[in-house]
Amino acid sequence: MSLRFPAGQAGPASSRSGARRRFLRAFTLLEILVVLAIIGLLAGLAITNVDKIFGGAQISTVQLFVRESMKTSLTTYRIHLGDYPSTGDGLQALITRPSAKGDRWNGPYIEGGKxxxxxxxxxYQYAYPGTRNKGSYDLWSKGADKQSGSEDDIGNWDSAAPTEK
Structure with a gap:
């Protein structure tokens, strides 16, 4: 009895040579090392630029907070009490009733209790009346350098994002 194999399929004798051919088609050690070196290089570049990648998100977060989120809370406070919180009361006046404001305070105006x-x-820094926004308030972050008055401050007066150093 003879075994017949369909066209295109190898018999038992040629299956060993097929396995040898598959083995010869595998990656060499040199190819694997080159790929690992490229992956390592890309990972190194990404790690050294993490601050630049996420720094833009931090700036956008602050801009949204000082221009929109707090604007709503401070405007509601002004509607209820007739004026913005004083510099002395600061943003804390949005959470706890200032002693001089009496019954008109209808807060808290910020969720979370702080x-x-x-x-x-x-x-965040707050001043009313503002020095940069005449007739309104100044609200700003000291930025990444944590120094008020430097060029990386981000406030509700900014027309453009601060530049990266």
């Missing part, structure tokens, strides 16, 4: 910190872990 004034949020900026992305760098610092409190």
């Amino acid at each position: 004034v949020p910190l900026d992305p760098w872990g610092e409190p």
Whole structure:
């Protein structure tokens, strides 16, 4: 009795040579090392640029907070009490009733029970009346350098994003 194999399929004797051909088609050690070196290079570039990649998100978060999120809370406070919180009362007046404001305070105007910190872990700065926004308030983050008055400050007066150093 003879075994017949369909066309295109090898018999038992040629299956060993097929396995040898598959083995010869595998990656060489050199090819694997080159791929690993490229992956390592790309990972190194990504790690060194993480701050630049996510720094833009931090700036956008602050801009949204000082221009929109807090604007709503401060405007509601002004509608209820007739004016913005004083510099002395600060943003804390949005959470706890200032002693001089009496019954008109209808807060808290911020959820969470505390004034949020900026992305760098610092409190937002507030002044009323503002020096940069005449007739209104100034609200700003000291930025990544954590120094008020430097060029990386981000406030509700900014018309453009600060530049990266």
